[in-house]
Structure formats: C-alpha cells, structure tokens
Amino acid sequence: MGSIIGTMGCSSSVADRRSENVIRAAILIQKWYRFTMARLEMRRRYSLSIFQSIEYADEQDQLQLSNFFTFMLDHCNHPDSVSQIFTSPGAPQVVDEDLCLKEFEKKIDVPDSYSGPRLSFPLTVEDANALLHAFRNEQLLHARYVLQLLSETRRVLKEMPNITHLSTSYSKDITVCGDLHGNLDDLLLIFYKNGLPSEQNRYVFNGDFVDRGKNSMEIVIILFAFLLIYPNDLHLNRGNHEDYIMNLRYGFTKEVSKKYKDHWKQILCLLRDVFSWLPLATIIDSKVLILHGGISDTTDLDFLNALERNKLKSLMRPPKSVRDRQDQTKKRIPTSKPSKHIANQHVAGKTQHISSSGLTEPSGSNSPPDPALKEWKQILDILWSDPRSQNGCTPNKSRGGGCYFGPDVTAKLFKRYNLKMLIRSHEFKPEGYEISHDGKVITIFSASNYYEEGSNRGAYIKLNPELTPRFVQYQVSKLTRRQNLRERVGTIESSALKSLREKIYAHRSELTSAFAQYDVNGTGRISVNDWAAAMESVLQLELPWRMLRSQLAQMNPDGEVDFMSCFYDLKMDQPIKEAQPALAETLCRYRKDLEIIFNIIDKDHSGLISLEEFSQTWRLFTSHLGIDVQDDSIDKLVLSIDYNKDGHIDFNEFLEAFHVVHRLEKKATS
Amino acid sequence: MAEKEEKGEDGLVAEIEKKITEAFEVFDRESNKTVDVREIGCIVRSLGCFPNEAEVQELIEKMEVEEPGGFVHLEKFLPVVTKVLLDRRFRPIPEDVILHAFEALDENKRGYITKEDLVKYLTEEGEPFNQEEMEDMLAIALDPETDTLLYRDYRKKLVVDETKTFPYNV
Numbered sequence: 001m002g003s004i005i006g007t008m009g010c011s012s013s014v015a016d017r018r019s020e021n022v023i024r025a026a027i028l029i030q031k032w033y034r035f036t037m038a039r040l041e042m043r044r045r046y047s048l049s050i051f052q053s054i055e056y057a058d059e060q061d062q063l064q065l066s067n068f069f070t071f072m073l074d075h076c077n078h079p080d081s082v083s084q085i086f087t088s089p090g091a092p093q094v095v096d097e098d099l100c101l102k103e104f105e106k107k108i109d110v111p112d113s114y115s116g117p118r119l120s121f122p123l124t125v126e127d128a129n130a131l132l133h134a135f136r137n138e139q140l141l142h143a144r145y146v147l148q149l150l151s152e153t154r155r156v157l158k159e160m161p162n163i164t165h166l167s168t169s170y171s172k173d174i175t176v177c178g179d180l181h182g183n184l185d186d187l188l189l190i191f192y193k194n195g196l197p198s199e200q201n202r203y204v205f206n207g208d209f210v211d212r213g214k215n216s217m218e219i220v221i222i223l224f225a226f227l228l229i230y231p232n233d234l235h236l237n238r239g240n241h242e243d244y245i246m247n248l249r250y251g252f253t254k255e256v257s258k259k260y261k262d263h264w265k266q267i268l269c270l271l272r273d274v275f276s277w278l279p280l281a282t283i284i285d286s287k288v289l290i291l292h293g294g295i296s297d298t299t300d301l302d303f304l305n306a307l308e309r310n311k312l313k314s315l316m317r318p319p320k321s322v323r324d325r326q327d328q329t330k331k332r333i334p335t336s337k338p339s340k341h342i343a344n345q346h347v348a349g350k351t352q353h354i355s356s357s358g359l360t361e362p363s364g365s366n367s368p369p370d371p372a373l374k375e376w377k378q379i380l381d382i383l384w385s386d387p388r389s390q391n392g393c394t395p396n397k398s399r400g401g402g403c404y405f406g407p408d409v410t411a412k413l414f415k416r417y418n419l420k421m422l423i424r425s426h427e428f429k430p431e432g433y434e435i436s437h438d439g440k441v442i443t444i445f446s447a448s449n450y451y452e453e454g455s456n457r458g459a460y461i462k463l464n465p466e467l468t469p470r471f472v473q474y475q476v477s478k479l480t481r482r483q484n485l486r487e488r489v490g491t492i493e494s495s496a497l498k499s500l501r502e503k504i505y506a507h508r509s510e511l512t513s514a515f516a517q518y519d520v521n522g523t524g525r526i527s528v529n530d531w532a533a534a535m536e537s538v539l540q541l542e543l544p545w546r547m548l549r550s551q552l553a554q555m556n557p558d559g560e561v562d563f564m565s566c567f568y569d570l571k572m573d574q575p576i577k578e579a580q581p582a583l584a585e586t587l588c589r590y591r592k593d594l595e596i597i598f599n600i601i602d603k604d605h606s607g608l609i610s611l612e613e614f615s616q617t618w619r620l621f622t623s624h625l626g627i628d629v630q631d632d633s634i635d636k637l638v639l640s641i642d643y644n645k646d647g648h649i650d651f652n653e654f655l656e657a658f659h660v661v662h663r664l665e666k667k668a669t670s
Numbered sequence: 671m672a673e674k675e676e677k678g679e680d681g682l683v684a685e686i687e688k689k690i691t692e693a694f695e696v697f698d699r700e701s702n703k704t705v706d707v708r709e710i711g712c713i714v715r716s717l718g719c720f721p722n723e724a725e726v727q728e729l730i731e732k733m734e735v736e737e738p739g740g741f742v743h744l745e746k747f748l749p750v751v752t753k754v755l756l757d758r759r760f761r762p763i764p765e766d767v768i769l770h771a772f773e774a775l776d777e778n779k780r781g782y783i784t785k786e787d788l789v790k791y792l793t794e795e796g797e798p799f800n801q802e803e804m805e806d807m808l809a810i811a812l813d814p815e816t817d818t819l820l821y822r823d824y825r826k827k828l829v830v831d832e833t834k835t836f837p838y839n840v
Binding site for chain 2: 029484
C-alpha cells in the first residue's frame with residue numbers, strides 16, 4: 001500500500017514538500033480522530049438508551065402491579081388477609097402517633113458497646129456533624145435514634161403546608177438539588193463543595209432521596225436532621241420514590257431491613273408516614289416553582305395546596321373509582337386459561353395507562369366525580385410527568401404514569417400563576433441538568449454515575465436573588481485512577497449490554513417463536529431486518545437493533561442472523577430440575593413482581609410464606625397476566641422447594657434460583 | 671427480471687434508511703424525530719462515513735436547517751445521508767494509511783511524536799482541533815512515562831475497539 005501523501009511538483013523544494021505532507025497528515029489524523037470519537041460517542045449514547053429504556057419498562061411493570069393488587073382484592077378467597085396489603089407493609093403493630101421521644105428512649109435500649117453517634121433532641125449542628133462523620137466511616141445510627149428522628153421529623157412536617165413559599169430577599173443563594181437515589185457520596189460532595197445547610201446557606205431537595213443506591217437510609221437521616229435543625233432553611237419535596245410500594249421494588253425496604261434487623265418494621269412504618277407528610281412543591285419569590293416531576297394541563301396549584309397530602313401513602317394504589325374503571329376494561333379480557341402456550345401472552349393490562357391526561361370518566365358514566373380520584377391524579381401528575389418539546393399534554397408512554405407536557409402547557413400554567421421558571425428532577429441527564437421549553441423548564445439530577453461508573457455527571461442549581469440559575473456539575477469517582485473516555489465507554493457499554501441480555505433471556509420463548517415466524521424454511525437464520533423487527537416487537541424497547549446486532553447475535557457470511565445465538569451466553573443461575581423451561585422463564589421474567597407480592601403477603605417478614613399462600617398467589621398472578629401454567633406443575637415445583645417439608649417456602653431463596661447469569665463475563669474494558 | 675432488480679434496489683434503500691433512522695434516533699433525545707445540528711457529524715461518522723469537517727458542513731447545508739444552531743428533522747436528514755451511503759461517499763481509509771500519516775509527522779522516524787509537536791500540528795494545521803478535542807486525545811494517546819505519542823500502539827488500541835462494534839458495511 002502506497003502512501004497517500006502524494007508527491008509534489010518537481011519545482012517545489014524539499015522543505016515545501018515536507019510542510020505539505022505535514023498538513024495532509026494532520027488533516028487525515030484529525031479526520032480519523034473525529035471518526036473514531038464519533039463512534040465512541042455512539043456507543044455511549046446507545047448504552048444510555050439501553051439503561052433508560054429498561055428502567056422505564058420496569059417502572060411500567062411496577063405501575064401495572066397496582067392493577068394486580070386490585071385484582072387480588074377482588075379475587076382472593078381470604079379478602080381479610082389480602083386487604084391488609086394496603087394497610088401495612090408487613091408491620092401489624094402500627095407505630096402509635098403519640099409515641100414520643102421519651103417512650104422510644106424507654107423502650108429501646110442503646111448498649112454501651114454502641115460506638116456510633118448518640119443524638120439528643122432538640123438536635124444541634126453538632127449532632128448533624130456527628131452523623132456526617134459517622135456515615136463517612138460507614139457507621140450506622142442506632143435504631144432508637146432513627147425512630148426518634150423520624151417521629152420528630154413527622155411532627156415538624158405536619159406543621160408545613162403542601163406548597164412551601166420561600167423568599168430570596170434575606171438570603172444570598174438558594175441551592176436546589178435533584179434525585180440522589182441513595183448515593184451518599186453525591187450528597188457529601190455537594191455539602192463539601194457548597195457548604196452545609198444553614199441560615200445563610202439554604203437548600204431545596206427535590207425528591208427521590210431513596211431507592212437504587214446503597215445509602216438511602218443515611219441520606220434520609222442527614223436530610224431530616226438538617227430539617228429539624230433548620231426547618232426554615234432546608235426544604236424537602238416529595239418524589240415518586242418517597243412511596244412505600246416503590247420502595248419494595250427499588251431497594252429501600254430491603255436496605256432498611258438489612259441495616260436494622262430488630263426494629264426495621266417500626267422504622268419502615270414510620271417512614272411510610274413521614275414520606276406521606278413531605279411537602280409537594282416549593283415556590284421561590286412567587287416566581288420559581290420547584291417540584292419533582294412536572295405538570296399537566298389540569299395541574300391546579302390551589303387545589304394541590306388545599307388537599308390532605310398525607311392521605312396518599314402510595315400513588316401505586318389508585319383510588320377505588322380508578323380501580324373500578326380498570327376492572328371494567330379488564331372484564332373484556334378473559335383472565336383464565338386463554339391459551340395453551342405461554343409465548344405471545346402479554347400482560348393483560350399492559351397497554352393500560354395510569355395517568356390523568358389520558359384518564360377521563362368512562363363515557364356514559366353518571367357517577368359523580370370522586371374527590372379522592374382528583375387528588376390522586378393531581379399528585380400523580382406532579383410526581384411522575386416529564387417535559388417534551390412538542391405542544392400538548394399526552395400520556396407518558398415510556399413510564400406508564402403521569403404525562404408528557406409541552407411548552408404550551410408550561411406557558412399556560414406560568415400565565416395562570418404568574419411564574420417564570422419550573423425546576424424539576426425525575427429524569428436522568430448525562431450532564432446532570434438540562435434546559436427545555438425555551439429556558440422555562442430546568443431538569444436537575446444530582447445522582448452521578450447513576451447507571452454505571454462514568455455514565456453521567458450530577459449537578460445542582462444555585463439561584464441568586466435575581467433568580468438567575470447557575471449550574472454546578474460534579475462526578476464522584478471511586479476509582480483511584482481516572483479512566484479515560486474509551487475505558488469509561490467500555491464499562492458503560494458492557495454493563496448496559498448485560499442488562500439487555502438478561503431482558504432478552506427472560507423473553508426467550510416469546511422471542512424464539514417470533515424468530516421462527518420469519519424463518520419459513522426452518523434454517524435457524526433470518527435477515528437482520530426480520531431479526532430487528534422481532535426484537536423490537538417482543539421486547540418493546542426502541543433501540544438501534546441493527547447496530548447492537550453484532551453484540552447480541554452471530555451472523556453468517558451471507559448476512560443472516562443465527563437467531564438462537566443470542567441466548568448462548570446466558571443461563572439460569574441454579575436451574576431447578578422440577579421447573580419446566582416455560583415455567584422457569586415466567587418466574588425469571590416476573591421475579592421482581594413476585595418478590596414484592598410475596599414480601600407483602602409475608603406479614604411478619606420472616607422470609608417464609610406457606611405453601612397455600614404461595615400457590616394461591618401464583619394462581620391469581622398468572623391468571624391476572626393471562627398466562628396458562630398447569631396447576632400441577634407449580635405444585636410439584638413448590639413441593640420440591642419446601643426443602644425441610646414444614647409447609648413453608650423461603651421465597652427469596654426460591655426466586656434467587658431464577659436469576660439470569662452470564663456464562664462468559666466479558667471484561668469491562670478491552 | 672427488471673422488476674426484480676428494482677425490488678432488490680428498493681430493499682437495499684429501505685434497509686439503509688432503517689439503519690440511518692436507528693442511528694439518528696439514538697441522538698433524538700425527545701423522540702420527536704429531531705436532533706441537534708451539532709450531532710450531525712457524529713451520526714454520519716458512526717454510520718461508517720469518513721468525512722472531514724468541511725464535508726460535514728456541506729451535508730448540513732443540504733439538510734436546510736431552519737435556524738443556525740437549530741435542530742435537524744429526520745425527513746431532511748434521511749435523503750441526504752441515504753444518498754451518501756448509496757454513492758459510497760466518504761469511505762474509511764485502510765488502516766495502514768493512518769500509520770503513514772503519523773509517520774509523516776515523525777520527521778526523524780523515531781516511532782514517536784512529542785507532545786509539543788502533536789499539539790502544534792493538530793491545533794494549527796488542517797482542520798484544527800479545539801482545546802477540548804486536543805485534551806481528550808492527549809489524555810488517551812500520550813505515554814505517561816515519556817509524554818510522547820507511540821503511534822503504532824495508539825492506533826492499534828483504537829482499532830481493536832472499533833471492529834468489535836462496527837463491523838458492518840453498507
């Protein structure tokens with residue numbers, strides 16, 4: 001291969017030729033470098049798309065689960081036991097409203113051997129500093145102090161209005177932080193860079209303090225401690241994860257029960273109540289509205305300010321009138337044994353959508369408007385919605401709850417309430433913040449490395465008295481050596497592909513039959529186009545399948561995809577002999593849902609449920625989903641996992657068996 | 671016969687269009703069939719094209735962006751880029767060519783280029799790198815021990831990564 005650096009005319013000197021060559025070489029290297037970087041950027045972007053689309057699909061599943069709870073209430077043979085699902089997350093002894101500091105002190109002993117911080121109420125800055133110090137050193141706060149702190153927090157929150165009004169007139173800046181999701185390092189970094197909360201340094205934390213990360217408990221403790229010390233200077237808004245049913249799925253419940261083995265029931269029960277007392281929004285100088293999700297075309301701040309916010313312990317539990325309506329829809333879908341095969345069976349209610357904008361009273365219905373319904377709709381919209389650049393207000397299809405609101409919806413609300421800016425959180429942003437709707441709407445997201453180490457920066461906003469926002473970005477790094485861009489993308493990509501492969505495996509039989517429909521001659525190979533169409537239709541994820549194909553499935557020299565190759569790398573963790581493949585797949589796919597349901601049934605949180613409870617729940621669940629699984633197959637399976645034959649099942653251990661693992665863990669970076 | 675060929679052609683165009691749409695949608699943050707005009711170069715390059723900056727600008731002009739720094743709609747993007755791929759414009763260069771380019775900057779054929787020379791050539795000549803691009807490149811490219819670019823190793827590192835993800839050709 002010859003050089004592309006061509007020869008120059010004879011008349012030019014050697015020096016000229018040299019410089020000409022250098023320029024050409026430079027151009028080529030620049031071109032090549034930009035080409036390489038563009039492709040790296042593409043990999044980074046599609047990895048984030050994978051993470052986000054899987055996250056939102058999971059949220060849809062979670063919202064759908066609320067339909068199942070309703071279904072359970074209506075179909076369970078023992079309604080008394082099931083109705084308790086909604087009264088208590090497994091804590092029969094409700095913490096008494098009046099149980100005060102003294103009583104916790106009497107009831108719960110703190111041993112001398114406890115070396116963590118000891119709080120005394122009312123709290124002071126010293127207490128807060130002691131907490132920060134202890135959490136930096138991975139110490140736990142003793143359950144007595146946690147309970148005292150929570151009951152004090154509830155007392156203080158109860159005094160607060162639904163919408164907090166602040167003024168910048170006597171303060172310099174106000175700092176607004178978005179989702180933290182249990183990433184304590186981010187909160188500590190914000191305090192380090194921006195200073196601790198105080199009368200001179202005011203903060204608004206805009207919801208989603210908990211779930212997903214490892215230190216939700218510590219974050220909640222720190223935020224509540226500062227709230228008690230500076231109730232006028234630190235403000236908290238409720239997020240969609242300050243909800244006990246969400247916490248069952250996304251990790252906070254588990255975290256609390258692991259950290260507080262003796263008192264977690266009481267702690268969770270109090271937290272459920274505390275969360276319901278969190279204010280819904282903050283308004284600064286009557287101009288800047290701060291709330292977690294967004295708005296809809298029906299958002300009514302006066303109404304939101306007047307309702308009893310603590311009535312809604314969980315948005316995952318729609319009021320009865322919505323459930324009735326959804327039931328009517330469901331009745332048209334046969335729920336028992338509709339088909340012989342598990343494949344191609346979609347969740348019966350999958351297309352149903354929980355939102356206010358898509359939700360109108362059923363036509364012809366004469367029922368009077370339900371006030372509980374309106375309250376639920378109003379709060380659901382402000383905690384779950386996302387902005388979009390198109391005008392209008394439409395159902396939030398990717399999340400399955402809340403709505404998408406356009407610039408016109410924002411403009412209308414601003415006009416009505418004379419606002420000039422909306423600060424919201426709720427959405428992952430690679431840079432930690434994003435500005436939309438012509439600068440009227442700001443998204444702030446404070447959890448860095450949210451999907452994976454290096455996936456994104458976190459940010460917070462500083463609002464000065466002129467209400468001009470200034471953004472501060474940061475990224476916590478746990479690694480001693482800073483990864484370069486190429487390594488970072490490699491890490492993010494392999495982690496994203498791992499999640500995607502698990503999703504693929506959980507839909508194995510559905511995908512296989514979809515592929516087979518294209519494989520008319522039974523060669524085991526289909527075109528890339530057909531392969532992409534099958535992936536898209538079964539998984540319901542809008543992803544660049546043609547681009548991802550090389551990472552997911554093998555292709556023969558003729559350009560056809562060997563479709564079974566996308567399952568080669570994966571297997572079930574500890575396959576249980578008694579579980580037929582179809583049954584195992586169903587268990588794998590709905591593992592998270594089942595875990596939540598079993599946790600709710602397991603009222604004493606022993607981790608055990610009876611064989612009868614298991615079978616009954618399983619039948620209801622599969623019938624709700626419209627899946628036909630032979631009753632005797634699950635019975636056999638259930639008997640086989642009752643290892644000590646005492647009539648109880650350890651469901652965590654059971655579900656753990658239906659975990660997808662990767663045969664060949666690819667290295668994160670090449 | 672002619673009809674059949676026609677169909678084949680249509681099939682190819684349809685397949686190329688799908689591929690382009692997918693790449694476009696990765697950058698379409700709000701799922702409203704638009705992308706920021708600054709992302710156009712990145713999308714075109716990720717489709718296996720090898721244009722220089724001037725050529726990217728030329729493509730953008732054909733896409734009739736309504737306002738400078740605005741957004742490009744898929745409808746405008748698709749025909750322009752489909753034509754590029756069908757005409758096989760901006761083909762990537764063979765791997766050894768880039769090696770020759772680095773050699774051309776290595777006047778004394780020592781197998782490396784000093785940081786100073788690299789910065790000078792790439793930020794002053796051709797289509798100069800901006801500061802961010804230069805810093806990004808140096809962060810990966812420089813050998814931390816000697817502060818020089820050992821270009822044979824560097825090229826290999828990047829190429830290995832590439833072929834795994836983007837083996838497809840149009």
